[in-house]
Amino acid sequence: MEVVITPDYEEMSKFAAGMIARQVKDKPGAVLGLATGSTPLGVYRELIRMHGEEGLDFSKLITFNLDEYLGLPPAHPQSYHYFMWENLFKHVNIDPGNVYIPGGITADVEEFCRWYEAEINKAGGIDLQLLGIGGDGHIAFNEPGSSLGSRTRVKTLVLQTIKDNSRFFEREEDIPRFAVTMGVGTILEAKKILLIAGGEKKALVCADFIEGPVTSQVTASALQLHRQVTVVLDEAAASRLKRKEYYNWIRDNKHLVRKYLGS
Ligand code: GLP
Numbered sequence: 001m002e003v004v005i006t007p008d009y010e011e012m013s014k015f016a017a018g019m020i021a022r023q024v025k026d027k028p029g030a031v032l033g034l035a036t037g038s039t040p041l042g043v044y045r046e047l048i049r050m051h052g053e054e055g056l057d058f059s060k061l062i063t064f065n066l067d068e069y070l071g072l073p074p075a076h077p078q079s080y081h082y083f084m085w086e087n088l089f090k091h092v093n094i095d096p097g098n099v100y101i102p103g104g105i106t107a108d109v110e111e112f113c114r115w116y117e118a119e120i121n122k123a124g125g126i127d128l129q130l131l132g133i134g135g136d137g138h139i140a141f142n143e144p145g146s147s148l149g150s151r152t153r154v155k156t157l158v159l160q161t162i163k164d165n166s167r168f169f170e171r172e173e174d175i176p177r178f179a180v181t182m183g184v185g186t187i188l189e190a191k192k193i194l195l196i197a198g199g200e201k202k203a204l205v206c207a208d209f210i211e212g213p214v215t216s217q218v219t220a221s222a223l224q225l226h227r228q229v230t231v232v233l234d235e236a237a238a239s240r241l242k243r244k245e246y247y248n249w250i251r252d253n254k255h256l257v258r259k260y261l262g263s
Helices: 009-026 041-054 080-087 109-122 159-168 184-188 200-211 219-225 244-261
Strands: 002-006 031-034 062-065 067-069 128-131 153-156 178-181 192-197 229-234
Touching: 002 009, 002 244, 009 031, 009 041, 009 128, 009 192, 009 229, 062 109, 067 080, 109 153, 109 178, 184 219, 192 200, 192 219, 200 219, 200 229, 219 229
Parallel strands: 002 229, 031 062, 031 128, 128 192, 192 229
Antiparallel strands: 067 178, 153 178
16 A cells, blocks of 8 residues: 655645546546545546646546445435536536446346446446545445445445434435445455545544554455555544654655666
């Protein structure tokens, strides 16, 4: 895992957006895995800016979102469909036919999950997967205890997640209790993974998943098993890391490594 510590949310977002933009320029028909939540908003703002000012081209991209609340129609303002269109897709030149987001309302949800996995494979697999992290260490909606080999499926949300999400819903009874989510196993098959986290509220969970044991109790820790993961944190989210100096040392000496490797 490469851990990149940036001074603040703005820099974290720019760094992550830069990685995504590089992927898009290297392979215009790339398959991107996308995330929701408040953390990626800065990344999406920066990508929209790059599209407008630098001509970053989304026209051939294929995107797969991680998850969706079960029971919310795409037009619901709290659905992840709505979030993605409002905060990214409607501002760039993406082909709507290339956008995949799990369905919150489907006649046969198990069949839908199988179809979603098959579509990811048909597209050639995910080149770069963007992730945030939940307060309990979940990635997508893989709550503590999720199998580290899990695939796209319905997951029951834990109380903390329901509480974390309550700020977005007016009435408690409207907060979804279930989600359709890519599994940890699905996420681990992405060729590259980019996880972003900001703020002091994420500091403990970041120390757990980066420096703690691999455990289904903190599903983000499964990323330790992946060969190409970049974690981008702001100072606050990095504040509980024990090996912070080492991560910064690696960053500061990267140019030397490049020199030795001739890359
Ligand atoms: C939800 C999403 C996750 C996201 C998490 C954190 O649980 N399913 O994909 O990482 O929220 O959200 P935030 O970035 O708002 O802290």
